[in-house]
Amino acid sequence: MDDAIIIGGSFAGLAAALQFGRTLRKATVLDTGSPRNRFASHSHGLFGHDNRTPREILELARQQLATYPHVSLVDARAVHASGTLDDFTVVLGNGESLQARRLLLSYGRTDHLPDLPGFAECWGKTVVPCPYCHGYEIAGQHWGLLYHSPMSLHMPPLYKHWTDRITLFTDGHDLPAEERQALAERGVQIVDGKVSAIRHNGGALSAVELADGRAVEIHTLFAHPPSTPSSDLHQRLGLATSASPIGEIVTVDETQQTSVPGVYAAGDLANPMSSLTVATHAGAMAAIQTQRSLIV
Ligand SMILES: Cc1cc2nc3c(=O)[nH]c(=O)nc-3n(C[C@H](O)[C@H](O)[C@H](O)COP(=O)(O)OP(=O)(O)OC[C@H]3O[C@@H](n4cnc5c(N)ncnc54)[C@H](O)[C@@H]3O)c2cc1C
CATH class of the missing domain: 3.50.50.60 (FAD/NAD(P)-binding domain)
Structure with a gap:
């Protein structure tokens, strides 16, 4: 069993994975490879990475994470999540099941572009x-x-x-x-x-x-096209959500803990301010708090 499964391995999810790797916690990152800013020619404002492409930043992070044996990066979609504290199950698109003591949801939002030529x-x-x-x-x-x-x-x-x-x-x-x-x-x-x-x-x-x-x-x-969470797993897990200027977001406290014990959320899924800096901070915070919650 993993200490944590991270669903969504982009800016928030990989920032979390780094903290799990460094605290010797066994974590699996599931990702489908579609970060929200993938359309951008360049990314700006992330300390140390200004003006790189989004792919470059994420690839560098994945390379660095590959040196941490406790972290597994898996290219897969999570299609179902259930369970309670210390006993969560995540089902992948291929039917395989994974178990973990904690969950971190960082699957971001999907922008629904208008049907406007160009x-x-x-x-x-x-x-x-x-x-x-x-x-x-x-x-x-x-x-x-x-x-x-x-x-x-x-x-x-x-x-x-x-x-x-x-x-x-x-x-x-x-x-x-x-x-x-x-x-x-x-x-x-x-x-x-x-x-x-x-x-x-x-x-x-x-x-x-x-x-x-x-x-x-x-x-x-x-332009600000409407956006929605990129998966419905937070609904399946019964997490509280709140309305925000950008639509529904998962409700978290200052430690990124959701309304369900043992389930954390970070990044655009849980914050109306879309920003790489905010997402990476929240991912790291969620992992550190998760790690602390696992100490007996
Ligand atoms: C066009 C554009 C340009 C932007 N430019 C900037 C910029 O220059 N600077 C800046 O600070 N911010 C920028 N942003 C905002 C930034 O992209 C987001 O704040 C950031 O990507 C949020 O990170 P995240 O990890 O929460 O979500 P994302 O980066 O969206 O990552 C979510 C990940 O989860 C995966 N996923 C989704 N569902 C599942 C599932 N069921 N199972 C497994 N994986 C799943 C996705 O494939 C994706 O890899 C931009 C946004 C847009 C739309």
């Missing part, structure tokens, strides 16, 4: 979600923002820190008059009408096209 081709390159991740390289350029909910209205004041050239595409949504006025006072241009396509060349965006035939040239479009 969006998927540009996602992670010139259609991006986060100014902290992508803003530095495009400071001073013309930024667009695709409206998706009232949360979108909080973005332009933040973006102003990087650029004065901001266009909000309402995408057919009605904006209250007072919100329009507040945005206009900040120098934000508002373009009404339904967006029909992202014009691009090999992922390099050139303009946002509108259903009425207009095209607005911009450099980069910020």
